[in-house]
Amino acid sequence: MKNCREVTRLLSESQERELTLAERTSLKFHLAMCSGCRNFGKHLGTLRKIARSYAHGAADRTEDSDNRDK
């Protein structure tokens, strides 16, 4: 039975590689009962989106729009 630390570690690794069936099963089991880790999993996806938007200049585009007169 995995604890939250181990589960977050697996969730993190799933961003780099495909998890094994056994890993996925143990994740599912834990996530069914743990809202904290469920949220963590969602946040990882968000984090990736945010980081990529940033690298592609999203932060600068927002500045362009309302930096003009002030």
Added chain:
Amino acid sequence: MSENAAPNAGHTSGLEGSPLSDEQFLQELRQQMHRFASLQLGDPQLAEDAVQEALVGAIKNVRTFAGRAALKTWVFAILKNKIADSLRQRQRFVDADQLLGADREGHDHDELFDRRGHWLKDERPAHWEDPEAAIHDKHFWRVFESCLNYLPARQAQVFMMREFIELESHEICAAAEITVSNLNVTLHRARLRLRECLENNWFGREEG
């Protein structure tokens, strides 16, 4: 358009009226690029080289770009490639200590979990309301940059290689001279910490 606009380089006459002819814009762009490259490369001189090369490329092709946003996106794309090249090139020569910084992160996120490895009550990740909206908010990006700066240098570097430059695991391991398991631990820590920082300073702000 004046024909005398660019007296010394016929090729760059297109600079007139382009974002690159705006001193302040160029200045800010350089700074951003330099910060980005320095964090990645851990060496101001290499960073300056990468920035320089990327800007030269931009100036040559400046006419292709309608506005600042397009130009920036493109310049950063070139810069990312330059950085990736530079990292790959010197993977043999790099001094691991220099690239990774002092290893000062041994147990940095242990306070998130209790002794049995479960979330501490106050640290349990909460639901984030409308995370997509943050991307369009310039105040959010300031928070994001602060959180990134707050990461230990090694974590920030590895995280950026993975998520900004989008290198694969094996490429990062080669460039940073670390094992896969070390990479996984570092990314895990970086994500835990960055996530927590964003929740504390942005997504979880409005509680009452």
